[in-house]
Structures are given as structure tokens and as C-alpha cells.
Amino acid sequence: MKVLLAVDRALSRVEGWILIALLSVMVLLSFVQVVLRNVFHEGIIWADILLRHIVLWIGFLGAAIATSEDRHISIDAFARFLPDRVRHAASAITHLFAAAVCGILAHASLTFIHNDLASGSEFLPGIPAWYSEIIIPVGFVLLALHFVIRACVKVAAAAGRGTA
Numbered sequence: 400m401k402v403l404l405a406v407d408r409a410l411s412r413v414e415g416w417i418l419i420a421l422l423s424v425m426v427l428l429s430f431v432q433v434v435l436r437n438v439f440h441e442g443i444i445w446a447d448i449l450l451r452h453i454v455l456w457i458g459f460l461g462a463a464i465a466t467s468e469d470r471h472i473s474i475d476a477f478a479r480f481l482p483d484r485v486r487h488a489a490s491a492i493t494h495l496f497a498a499a500v501c502g503i504l505a506h507a508s509l510t511f512i513h514n515d516l517a518s519g520s521e522f523l524p525g526i527p528a529w530y531s532e533i534i535i536p537v538g539f540v541l542l543a544l545h546f547v548i549r550a551c552v553k554v555a556a557a558a559g560r561g562t563a
Contacts, residue, residue, distance in 0.1 A: 400555050407548045411467040414541065418460045425453045445523050452522060452531035459538025466545035471497075487557035491550040498546035505539035512536065 432446045465471045473493070478486050512529045520528040 400551065403548050403551055407467055407545065410541070410544070411464055414460045414463050414467075418457060418464065421453050421456055421460070425450060425457070428453075448522060455531070456534045459534050459541070463538060463541040463545055466542050466549065469549055484557045484559070487553045491553035491557065494546045494550035494553060498543040498550065501539045501543035501546060505536045505543065508532075508535040508539060 428443075428446055428450060432442055432450075436442045462471070478489060481489065512532055512535070515528045515532060522528040522531050
């Protein structure tokens with residue numbers, strides 16, 4: 400269990416650093432774009448497209464971090480009334496189901512990227528679209544991994560071998 404939690408923390412730390420870097424680039428690029436448009440009546444042609452793709456990356460990395468911290472969207476209206484062990488077991492099942500859904504979505508997004516590769520589409524001139532879209536399957540795999548780790552933590556808590 401300690402190894403899983405260490406992997407989870409390390410992965411979250413890397414995701415956090417990438418998230419900070421992307422958010423910094425996004426803020427800086429947006430600021431430069433506003434200044435260029437308002438002062439010089441010009442702009443960077445590709446900036447808006449790049450910003451949209453950065454938002455996609457930030458969304459997936461933020462979701463992965465939220466899942467790692469067990470702060471992902473959940474409805475626990477009924478779970479509050481369950482005994483601790485049953486609540487942890489139900490939570491583990493929910494996390495495993497979410498991991499399975501993320502796995503299916505990762506597979507579907509790989510098909511999407513494969514089709515983009517075959518078509519040769521570009522998101523910026525000279526840059527293939529899959530460079531920016533690769534976060535979709537990677538993001539779903541990260542989510543699935545974090546959900547599986549959370550499920551293991553909940554199973555350990557339900558068995559009385561740890562806290563969740």
C-alpha cells in the first residue's frame with residue numbers, strides 16, 4: 400500500500416508541475432495577446448488555438464490531481480448513512496467502476512488519435528494535431544490509475560488495515 404501511495408504522490412507532483420507550467424504559459428500568452436491587440440492592433444495568429452489546447456491539457460491534469468486527492472466529483476448523499484466499512488467498500492466499487500469507464504474512454508480516444516494520424520491533420524501549421532490531443536488518452540489513463548489507487552486505499556480501509 401505504501402508503494403502505491405508513493406507512486407500516487409509522485410505522479411501527482413509531476414502532474415502539478417506540468418499544470419503550473421502550462422497555466423503560466425497560458426497566462427503569459429493571454430497577456431501578450433491582449434497587449435498586442437489593444438496597443439498594436441495586431442495579434443499572434445496561432446495563440447488562440449494554442450490556448451484552447453492548453454485548456455484541454457489543464458483540464459485533464461486538474462482532473463487527475465483531483466482524483467488523486469479523492470476530490471473528484473462524487474455524490475455521497477446515501478454513503479453518509481452507511482457504516483465506515485460498508486462506505487469504504489462502496490467507494491472502492493465506485494472508484495473501480497470509474498477506472499473502467501476511464502479505460503474505455505482511453506481506448507476510444509486512442510482510436511480518435513489514430514484517425515487523426517491517418518488524416519494528417521494539424522492543429523498549428525507544421526504541427527500534427529495528435530501532439531496536442533495525446534493528453535486525451537494519457538489523461539484518461541492517469542485518471543484510471545488514480546481511481547485504481549484510490550480503490551485500493553478504500554479496500555484497505557474497509558478491511559481495517561489503513562485509513563482512507
